[in-house]
Amino acid sequence: MEQETADCIVRHEAPVRFETLLSEASAAFIRVLADDIDSEIESWLQRFGTMLGVHKAALFQIDRIDGKLKATHIWFEPGVPPNILATFTADYPWMASKILAGEMLVFDDVNDAPAEAAKDLLEVQKHKGKSGVTVPLRIGGQVAGAVAAVSVVKRKWNAETVQQLQQITTIFGIALERQQSAALVRKLREENQNVLRTVPMAEITASLAHELNQPLGAILNNAQAVRRLLSAKRLDVEDLKDAAEGIIRDVGRVGDIVRHTREAFHSVGNPKLSVDVRELLFDLERVLRSDAKSRGISLRVSVPPSLPCVISNRQGLIQVLMNLILNAFDAIEECPEGARQVELSANCTSTDIHVRVHDTGKGIDPRISAQLFSAFVTTKPSGTGMGLAIARSIVEKSGGRIWAVQKMRPGTTIEFTLPIEGRAL
Amino acid sequence: MIVDDDESVLGALARLIRSAGFKVRAFSHPRALLNEQLPTRNICLIADIYLPEMRGDELCHALAVTGHALPTILITGRDDETTRSMVERSEAIAVLFKPVDERVLLEAISRCFNSQPGNSDAACSS
Numbered sequence: 001m002e003q004e005t006a007d008c009i010v011r012h013e014a015p016v017r018f019e020t021l022l023s024e025a026s027a028a029f030i031r032v033l034a035d036d037i038d039s040e041i042e043s044w045l046q047r048f049g050t051m052l053g054v055h056k057a058a059l060f061q062i063d064r065i066d067g068k069l070k071a072t073h074i075w076f077e078p079g080v081p082p083n084i085l086a087t088f089t090a091d092y093p094w095m096a097s098k099i100l101a102g103e104m105l106v107f108d109d110v111n112d113a114p115a116e117a118a119k120d121l122l123e124v125q126k127h128k129g130k131s132g133v134t135v136p137l138r139i140g141g142q143v144a145g146a147v148a149a150v151s152v153v154k155r156k157w158n159a160e161t162v163q164q165l166q167q168i169t170t171i172f173g174i175a176l177e178r179q180q181s182a183a184l185v186r187k188l189r190e191e192n193q194n195v196l197r198t199v200p201m202a203e204i205t206a207s208l209a210h211e212l213n214q215p216l217g218a219i220l221n222n223a224q225a226v227r228r229l230l231s232a233k234r235l236d237v238e239d240l241k242d243a244a245e246g247i248i249r250d251v252g253r254v255g256d257i258v259r260h261t262r263e264a265f266h267s268v269g270n271p272k273l274s275v276d277v278r279e280l281l282f283d284l285e286r287v288l289r290s291d292a293k294s295r296g297i298s299l300r301v302s303v304p305p306s307l308p309c310v311i312s313n314r315q316g317l318i319q320v321l322m323n324l325i326l327n328a329f330d331a332i333e334e335c336p337e338g339a340r341q342v343e344l345s346a347n348c349t350s351t352d353i354h355v356r357v358h359d360t361g362k363g364i365d366p367r368i369s370a371q372l373f374s375a376f377v378t379t380k381p382s383g384t385g386m387g388l389a390i391a392r393s394i395v396e397k398s399g400g401r402i403w404a405v406q407k408m409r410p411g412t413t414i415e416f417t418l419p420i421e422g423r424a425l
Numbered sequence: 426m427i428v429d430d431d432e433s434v435l436g437a438l439a440r441l442i443r444s445a446g447f448k449v450r451a452f453s454h455p456r457a458l459l460n461e462q463l464p465t466r467n468i469c470l471i472a473d474i475y476l477p478e479m480r481g482d483e484l485c486h487a488l489a490v491t492g493h494a495l496p497t498i499l500i501t502g503r504d505d506e507t508t509r510s511m512v513e514r515s516e517a518i519a520v521l522f523k524p525v526d527e528r529v530l531l532e533a534i535s536r537c538f539n540s541q542p543g544n545s546d547a548a549c550s551s
Contacts, residue, residue, distance in 0.1 A: 206505050213502030214431050217523035221437035224527040228444035243440055250433050 018164055021051060022171070029175040034182030037175050038073065045075040048168050052161060054149040055080045056129070059137065059172060060088045061145035062100075064279070069096050069145060080128075080152060088146075092120040095134060099146045105134040106162055109154045124150075131155045133162055135169045139177045140286065147172060177286075184283055211257050215250035222246045272398070274309040274421055275317060277353050281344045284321055296337045297329060302345040310353055310418040316394040317418075320402075323387040324357040324414050331361030331412055352400070352417040360411040364404055372404055391416075426463070426495070428452045428484065429473040434523070438471065438500075438530075445531050455484040463493050469518075469537035474501040474508060482515035496537035500525060 025044050032040045041059060049057035059073040069088035076082045089096040094117040098105055107113060108131050110124045124132075132150040136143045147169040222243040229240060285301045292299040325342065332340040341360045346353055364372065373392040388402075395402045395416045402416035427442070429435040430453050439451040452458045455476050470488070472481030479487065485497040499515060501508055502523040512520040518540060519533035 206503070209504065210502045213504075213523040214434055217502065217525055218431070218433040218437040220524040220526065221434075221441040221530075225437065225440040225444040228441070228527075232444070234444070239440065242436070246433055246436055246440075250437075253433070 018051060021047060022164075022167055025168070025171050029171060029178075032175075034179050037179040041073045041172055041175065042075065044168070044172075045073055048165075049075050049077065049149065052149060052164065053151075054132075055152045056148075056150040058148050058150075059145060060099075060148070061137070061176070062143075069099065072145075091123045094120045099134060099136050100143055102136050102138075102143050104136060104162070104166075105132075106157050107131050107133075108156050128152045131157070133157055133165055135162075135166050137169050137173050137176070139173050139180065140289075144173070144176070181286055184287055208257070208261060212254060215253040215257075219247050219250045219254075222250075272311050272313050275312050275314050276307070276309050277317075277346055277355060277418065278303045278307045280314070280317060280321070281346060281355070284318070284325065285344065288325060292329065292342065295329060295333070295340070297332060297340040297342055299325075300341070300343045302343055304347060307346060307348055307353055309421045310398070311421050312398040312418055313394070316398070320391040320394050320416070321355075321357070323391050327387060327414075328357055328359035328361070328412070331359045333361075335361060348420065352419055354415060354417050356405070356413055356415045358409075358411060358413040363407065363410065363412050369404065373402065388414075426450055426452065426458060426468065427471045428455055428458055428476060428481065429500070430454065430476055431473070434473070438525075441527055441530070442471075442534070445527070445534075447534070455479050455481075455487075458484065459487060459491075463488075463495075465493075466541065467538065468495055469534060470495040470497045471534075472497060472499060474499050474512065475503065480511070482511065482517065485515070485517065496540045498530075498533045498537060 025048075028040060028044070029037070045057045045059065049055075055077045057075045058071050060069045061072045062068070063070050068090070071088060074082070094114075095105055110121055110130060110132070113121050129150045130152055131154050132148060134146050134148040137145040137147055139145075147165065149165055226240060226243045229236065229243075281301050281303060285299055288299060321344075325344070328342045332342065339360055341358075343358045344356070345358070346355045348354065373388045392402050395418070399419045400417040402414065405413035405415050427435060427438050427449060429438065429451075432453060435451050435453055439449045443449045450461075452461075455472070455478060458470075470485060472484055474481045476484065481497070481499045481501075485495065485499075488495055497515075497517045499512055499517045499520045500523060501512075501520070504522050518537050521529060521533060
């Protein structure tokens with residue numbers, strides 16, 4: 001009887017301990033600040049690694065620049081000689097290709113690896129690895145890396161252990177997603193520290209209107225005075241000359257105001273750079289995901305696996321897309337839940353990238369469709385009517401065009417083009 | 426009497442009103458107008474709302490206190506709620522927004538002269 005109880009404890013001890021550790025980890029990752037996620041992952045790699053009885057554990061992530069898997073977090077059991085895991089893709093090409101395809105790799109004995117994995121095997125053996133499990137790590141549903149657990153002795157991996165590693169990987173994935181969103185939000189915020197974001201639009205327009213109305217009033221009154229004087233044949237040459245000079249001076253003033261305004265809005269530090277539109281669309285989707293979710297909107301990105309880069313001002317493009325996406329969100333506000341869809345898509349021709357923002361809303365009000373991209377045209381009670389006008393200005397400045405797609409399907413589709421890098425005007 | 430601290434606007438308004446046949450005196454500072462010896466009849470004031478030291482409606486009031494209540498046209502380039510609520514309380518004959526068209530301006534001036542008893546002929550014209 002006593003023996004049976006002891007047996008029971010032994011059999012249940014491990015799962016209970018793992019579950020406890022897992023829930024502790026979940027709680028820890030919820031509490032931790034986005035900036036401290038990396039060190040938190042390191043410490044949990046160690047705790048899980050020890051618990052699973054492995055000798056090495058590492059987390060790899062796809063480098064956003066070159067698309068290669070690289071080690072970002074590593075743990076070695078004390079006494080196990082550390083090896084440098086700089087670039088997973090270079091050292092383990094076969095395994096990397098499997099992971100990127102979303103496959104899990106389990107080897108009780110690394111010698112069981114297929115012939116294609118010869119290079120991988122050599123590298124594993126160099127570092128005394130005898131068996132291991134590698135689980136793809138997903139962020140937002142997409143493979144973004146992997147978590148590997150390696151043993152320096154042969155080992156029979158049971159289904160339970162593999163499942164536990166998957167659960168750990170999921171927790172790491174959620175934490176890394178939060179880390180990326182935090183970094184992205186910070187980056188976007190920094191990029192948007194221009195006058196448009198810091199000064200309310202109403203203030204700008206009111207002050208601009210006043211600045212312009214002064215010289216415009218003077219120009220009008222001088223011109224009208226000249227017409228009257230000429231009609232009455234009162235040819236006071238000096239007076240007429242003064243009026244003409246006044247007009248010229250005030251037109252110069254208007255020009256200065258326009259130029260200064262333009263400089264204020266397109267401040268220096270907005271150089272045209274090579275921009276990866278595909279990456280930008282995913283970035284924006286990530287930033288706006290929670291906003292969309294809270295409004296019952298399904299936000300999707302549909303782009304080919306790769307797109308050429310465009311030369312543009314990244315901050316300007318963000319502004320264009322933000323305007324279009326937030327317009328789309330507003331447009332589907334009144335749709336029944338389940339029918340609120342916004343899709344960001346892009347494709348390319350030989351010369352341009354075409355980007356589309358589609359929503360399933362009620363479509364463009366026919367009363368304004370002709371002047372959709374003109375300034376101050378809006379149907380929103382609190383709209384400025386500047387969003388699409390600014391978008392057009394930015395797109396055209398990048399050498400592209402923007403238009404509303406004639407109805408092929410219900411809702412609204414706004415499409416714009418950007419010349420592919422190397423083909424810009 | 427025209428008061429506007431924007432020299433261009435002042436010059437152009439003065440020229441336009443003069444071209445319509447009125448005698449004009451132009452001031453870029455309200456203080457300068459207050460120091461003037463003003464005629465008692467056939468006179469009106471055209472003042473920008475935002476002037477140095479005081480607003481156009483305050484200038485109008487200051488003149489009234491010294492016994493020179495002039496029919497007044499207020500002009501402004503600032504079309505906002507603050508300005509609109511401010512001018513609603515003023516006793517101006519007209520409030521015009523820049524750019525001001527000659528037809529509107531001259532019509533307002535003639536209303537100013539008509540408002541003065543016994544001056545229906547806009548006797549200010551030269």
